[in-house]
Amino acid sequence: MKITFLGTAGGRIVIMTQIRASGGFVLEMDNELIHIDPGPGALVRAKQYGVNLRKLTGVVVSHAHTDHYTDAEMVIESMAQGAMKKRGVLIGSEFAIKGGDSYRPAVSPYHLKFLDRYEILGPGNKTKIGKIEIEATPTKHGETKALGLVFRGSKTLGYAGDGEYFEGQEKHFEGCDYLVLNVLRPKNVEWPEHMNSNQAVKLIGKVRPSLAVIQHFGMKMLKAKPEREAKWIEKETGVKTIAARDGMTIDLGKGRPEGKGLEKWVK
Template sequence: MEDFATITQKRMTGGFRIDDIDDKNIHIDPGPGALVRSYQFGLDPLKLNGILVSHSHTDHYTDAEVLIEALTRGMTRKKGFVVGSLSVIEGHEQWGPSISSYHLSKPYVSVLGVNKSIKWDELKIKGTKTVHGDPTAIGFQIKYGNLTISYTSDTEYFDELPEYHAGADVLIASVIRPHGERIRGHMCANDFLKLIEEVKPKMAIMTHLGMKMIMNDPESEARRISEKSGIRVLAARDGMKINLDEFLSPQQSLDEF
């Protein structure tokens, strides 16, 4: 089971942050450990402005409520933004809701579906399609100025997937297994290679790695994909920080943990 990567914490499962984008700090898919790892790597949850949750699986939403408490100053202020799939916010069949109505009472909340967009000041956030266990699961494409960041979340490869992430400068994807080892609802490294070759981002990042990927030297997989695609490809590491100044602003960064 790929859940063992979460259970064993062979790699951290706190999601990732995009900081200083339109003067906002956004935490995406805050799974187990997001709060503790934020402090570990010098990131203040009290300075969050928004939280995005792609679907109702524990490794993507577990720390959402405590981060909401941080961005609302202990639920004392009406502030911050929470964006999630239907299952996360309202619940869908056996999935969710993943965040209590109490915690949703203070931030501004949006349910995002496939090809639906919201505008948040100068940010545009679009929901992208996935094929995953949670039928309402989405990825996110975030646009600000001339910067586009796309995140597939958990999904298997399907023919239209590149269309949803077209134009991405930075493409972030959940890649569970190495080489061509596929499991339902997830991408393997060869699927990611195919996606990169279609989307042609300036940078691509493999994250949310499964146990087989972790034990199979993900950095070598990233190098292999990079050599075949001609695109810079990184395998996310615990505490990794990527400066996005080559795409837009020297202040922007992406933090993975």
């Protein structure tokens, strides 16, 4: 199981200046290759970081904000071998696929016809890509249909998506081996409907995965240094926590993280 980050940007300023890239991340597990939240520049960053989008078997769009879907159509065309054949699966929130509440669909009907299938999920809904079960989880975010996701295969990965922590959120990620959180802001700096480091401590401390990864950093988080925030979260929770970097690949097939270093998991 591997995760490759094609970007770790969050918030409009970081994304529009590309201080950090914003291409989402790619999950490789159980012979499936799934691109999650292919935001602005996903196509270019995949080329830069050595990810072959033609080998994708699935695309997931957690919600209908542009930083999570901008390159989705081109990624789908790549998955469909240059739009030459029907191939792959698209999974997304209601607004991401159908539109609504002032949001247009993130993917056109023209691109939907290149897929083997597409599915709209709501909290609690489940589907599969190959042998991987995918369950949608609720969020507390401005895009009211936004999703978190749990990917269950040989390992279990939780992705909370965008949104602030809410009471009981942890129950949706019970049993996750690994947890990816979009932590926009550092500790003691709040922004409505987004997570900060204090809220990450609550969720990570209750889920207690083997490894937590924070990403989707806004400007205030970058100024505070994500690596410092990750160390603080780890100290508060006792859970190994790292801050993702653009182009980072985490190989989670090398056993349970132990000790102080993560060198054997991170490239």
